[in-house]
Amino acid sequence: MGHAARLDEANGGHGIQLIWSWPSGIVVPAAINVKAFLLMDRWLTAIENDHSSRPQRVKVLRDKPGDAVDLCYASTTPPLVEITDPAACAALLPYYADARLVAGMPLSHDILKCRLEPLRRSDYSVTFTDEQWARLESAFPTGVCDWSKQGVGQWIQRFAQPWLTFEDGPGGRPLGSPPRSRSH
Numbered sequence: 228m229g230h231a232a233r234l235d236e237a238n239g240g241h242g243i244q245l246i247w248s249w250p251s252g253i254v255v256p257a258a259i260n261v262k263a264f265l266l267m268d269r270w271l272t273a274i275e276n277d278h279s280s281r282p283q284r285v286k287v288l289r290d291k292p293g294d295a296v297d298l299c300y301a302s303t304t305p306p307l308v309e310i311t312d313p314a315a316c317a318a319l320l321p322y323y324a325d326a327r328l329v330a331g332m333p334l335s336h337d338i339l340k341c342r343l344e345p346l347r348r349s350d351y352s353v354t355f356t357d358e359q360w361a362r363l364e365s366a367f368p369t370g371v372c373d374w375s376k377q378g379v380g381q382w383i384q385r386f387a388q389p390w391l392t393f394e395d396g397p398g399g400r401p402l403g404s405p406p407r408s409r410s411h
Contacts, residue, residue, distance in 0.1 A: 236335060243287055250300070250301070297316070338374070343371065346370060
């Protein structure tokens with residue numbers, strides 16, 4: 228979820244993002260890994276073979292293979308069944324937000340350290356007993372996150388260098404002549 232919001236902010240959209248999920252945790256099953264690798268290879272090959280004058284960011288979106296879609300797997304044992312219906316995937320593998328999102332962090336999920344504000348009873352739509360309020364103050368003695376403000380040091384992210392494109396070779400520079408072997 229946060230990745231899409233960050234891509235939207237940086238690129239004006241998240242059409243290059245694919246979300247694949249499966250029920251076995253973070254380790255990618257071999258069959259899914261191979262499928263992902265081959266799909267990425269086809270996508271990058273199509274971009275490389277696109278000799279139009281369109282900007283690279285346009286080529287990346289236009290040359291995206293038709294089967295490069297969000298999907299999920301009900302199981303990681305063969306035969307793998309791909310499910311491309313978002314509602315079916317959400318029912319099968321529900322997403323649970325983390326505590327920071329539930330507490331109000333923006334969907335961009337890009338604040339590593341929040342700015343704090345003091346606890347104020349008026350900020351909450353519930354009525355706390357004095358005992359509950361004391362426990363809350365004890366749990367958050369320096370305040371709570373103010374998600375309406377940029378995070379501490381977050382401005383640095385706005386001025387970071389973009390990813391290298393390797394368009395002109397490693398580091399954005401053309402490679403020199405290839406090395407030649409010499410007999411001694």
